[in-house]
Amino acid sequence: MRTHTASSAVASDRSAPEPGRLPMAALLALATAVFITSLTETLPAGLLPAMSEDLGVGEAATGQTITVYAVGTALTAIPLTAATAGWRRKRLLLAAMSGFAVANTVTAVSVSYPLTMAARFLAGVAAGLAWALLAGYARRLAPAHLQGRAIAIAMAGIPVALSLGVPAGTFLGKAVSWQAAFWLMTALTLALLGWIAATVPDHLGRRPAARAPMLRAxxxxxxxxxxxxxxxxxxxxxxxxxxxATFLDHVGMAGSTDLVLLVFGGASLAGVWITGAHIHRRLRGLTLGSALLVAGAAALLAVPADSPALVCLAVALWGLGWGGVPTLLQTAAGDAAGDSADAAQAMLVTLWNAAMAGGGVAGGLLLDRFGAVSFPWSLLALLVPVLLVVGTARTHGFPARRPTTAG
Known part of the structure; x- marks a missing residue:
């Protein structure tokens, strides 16, 4: 037993990060995994009419393919993370990404709505496992002083998927077929599996020291x-x-949704870059700045003005503030949790997806009761407690100085 433990430790030490260097090939593979995870979730949004016709259901029903994905993620992230805590990380990552290959293939060939929903739920399960794994994996690939930058590189797949992936998938769906978009996702995932196998170092799992790792965290x-x-x-x-899109219609920019999303995506990429460059020393300041930028964007959007330039400026501020948020929050969770980082990441993923589902429901209720004008005001109101908590959690959670040996 001791021999096995010693050999495992040696294997783990061989994959330890080199001081002062980031393993870019491995981190870009993780960024591609994040891209696939994000794009798989949102791809149906641009393909609803064609999918609805082929599956024989209405667009509202087809739209639930996005909801069931989020439900699969929210329901399974915590139990799957706990069950696989002892697995080697590379094996687990390959298993999660294989789940996307299977789910997207089934979606591409399915002509049955229930089968499509089952495949989308499976994709959500794979996402729950992947999201809880990827940030921690990126941390362990980097030396301590570059861990925040490593997470920023991995999380760059999110704005790329939203700003470029979704429009490209929508174009492919219109030019060829919606099935072609999902086949392309499968092909990309298969290529990624080879990339991960060739370039991503392996790491040992971390079995929880307590029977209830989530409560311990x-x-x-x-x-x-x-x-x-x-x-x-x-x-x-x-x-x-x-x-x-509904809000843009309210302000007279219904035909500019693609342009606005492109502005948002480009600004988000800038936010990711700024976060990666400064997160090691300024996590707290960046988190406060992100919330203030998004609040400023909401304030501009709340101003009744028939000005596309003002709307684009607000969206740019929104994207700039939001782009680094996934990196900031996952880094903060990992720093705060220490040895319980995997459990904290699983809870973060669950709450993230619950918030996405809740935002969709709450937004619909606000739209029915108060109209699209209520969206920026509601965003502003919710950011007040965010700023208060970040501002007061100066000792733990969002400290002025990050630990020197995070993760």
Whole structure:
């Protein structure tokens, strides 16, 4: 038994990060995994009419393919993370991405609505496992002082998927067929599996020291504030993002949705870059700045003005503030949780997806009762407690100085 443990430790040491260097090939593979995870979730949004026709259901029913994905993620992230805590990380990552290959293939060939929904639920399960794994994996690939930058590189797949992937998938669906878009996702995933196998170092799993790792993580100072900020910040963002086309119609820009999303995506990429460059020393300041930028964008959008330039400016501020948020929150959770980082990441993923689902529902209720004008005001109201919690959690959660040996 001791021999096995010693050999495992040696294997883990061989994959230790080199001081002062980032393993870019491995981190870009993780970024591609994030891209696939994000794009698989949102791809049906641009393909609803054609999917609805072939599956024989209405567009509202087809839209639930996105909801069931989020449900699959929210329901399974915590139990799957706990069950696989002892697995080697590379094996687990390959298993999660294989789930996307299977789910997208089934979606591409399915002519049955129930089968399509089952495949989308499977994709959500794979996403729950992947999201809980990827940030921690990126941390372990980097030396301590570059861990935030490593997570930023991996999380760059999110704005790329939203700003480029969704429009490209929509174009392919219109030019060829919606099935072709999902076949392309399968092909990309298969290529990624080879990339991961060739370039991503392996790491040992971390079996929880307690029988209830999630409860143990919640007792660690700083974890609860980070999880609260995650829930409320994502809820606020989703309220507007899920109905951005409806809001743009309200301000007379119904034909500019693609342009606005491109501005948002480009600004988000800038936010990711700024976060990666400064997160090691300024996590707290960047988190406060992100919330203030999004709040400023909401304030501009709340001003009744018939000005496309003002709307684009607001969206640019929104994207700039939001782009680094996934990196900031996952880094804060990992820093605060320490040895319970995997459990904290699983809870963060669950709350993130619950907030996305809740944002869609709450946005619909606001739209029916108060109209699209209520979205920016609601976003502003929700950001007040976010700023208060980040501002007061200065000792644990969002400290002025990050630990020198995070993760």
């Amino acid at each position: 919640l007792r660690v100072p700083g974890v609860t504030p980070v999880l609260f900020v995650t829930l409320v910040f994502v809820l606020a963002h989703t309220l507007l993002y899920a109905y951005v």
